[in-house]
Amino acid sequence: MQAIMEAVIYVADDPVKPEQFREVFPDESLETLDRALKSMVENFNARPGGMMIREVAGGYRMTTRPEHHEQIRAYLKTRPNAKLSMAALETLAVIAYKQPVTLAEILAIRGKKSSTALQTLLERKLVAIQGRKPVVGRPILYGTSREFLIHFGLKNLSDLPTLEEFAQMAGEQL
């Protein structure tokens, strides 16, 4: 069973969630699958290969190990991906911690207009519209997407450090 799980994670495009293995092993309980999966991942990551299995966005995905990035890049002849600007990252941070949040609320925290940064985040699908706030003008509410978790290698939103940690840092910095 563990060998099959490893193979499925290899062929999958997206992180594979434990419950998705029910399609492969319909007779097994979710608990059994979850246990087998965890032990497979642990064994896989314990060996010193070039690959690893990571828990991302509630599922598992197989990736290269970060320590080999220079050699891989040399082979692929690629440059690092276009990174997000600091303005986009700040806007994203506000959305991630305050979601669902309106553009006006983002403006209040950042003290500057954020529509261009927001547009970039929507285009890169890191942020998605989550509906409208039931107040006058019915402003659009924004939140982070599953792609956000994948992009930043997060298991889920609670995998993010708490805002209090950053508040404490801010207190020490200022």
Place this chain on the structure above:
Amino acid sequence: MESGENLNADFESVSESSGITIRLDAFEGPLDLLLHMIKKEEIDIWNIPIAHITEQYLQYLQIMKDLNINVAGEWLMMAATLIYIKSRMLVPQEKADEALPEDEDPRNELVYQLLEHQKFKNAAEMLYTREEVENAIWNKPPADVLEDGNEVVAVTLFDLLRAFSEVVQRFESQRVLEVDQEEITIEQKIQDIRSRFLVHDKMLFSSFFGEARSKRHLIVIFLALLELVRLHEVWLYQKKAFEEIQICKVKETV
């Protein structure tokens, strides 16, 4: 004024070495500038020398004006706020507005705003670091890229209109009879499409209209689809320009 000269020198050296725009990118907004000044001069955030900070802030604004940089409204708002706080500080406590509690420092709101801003700057730094790490990791490229080695192509409005007119033509050529069914609204159709995308991740544009029994119905489906695109619930793409349009569900939000 000594600090003012430092400021100008600071600005000039940066503008000479790396171009002024970079410097202004670093200070994206008035709060960033204030934080920079506070850190640089090691000012105690709980006791900001407001007259000094206001003066420096206004000097920065002047420099921006001298450089013909378009100063956005929020910069002027902050200048007004600083001047207001400064004037409040000058009023002796006893004569201050009686409605205010005695311990109410006119600087407090600005301080909380600065702390809040720094907090999210730290969170952004964390995201930056995580992105660095993720950039050093590869997973299998998605199937769309593997199939033909090409990225997918965004669909233009013209592609969409052309595809829709083909759907209409096909409907007209094979129509057996046009039944005027019960009126279906765009809202109903949107719900209908949403439930279809619970089952499918992507669908062909051409197969999207199979159920339609009248031209009006076709148009309702088309408008519902456009609305979902506008709401970023689905997106449209082609493998290559002028190829069949695919409709793909936007990854669900978490």
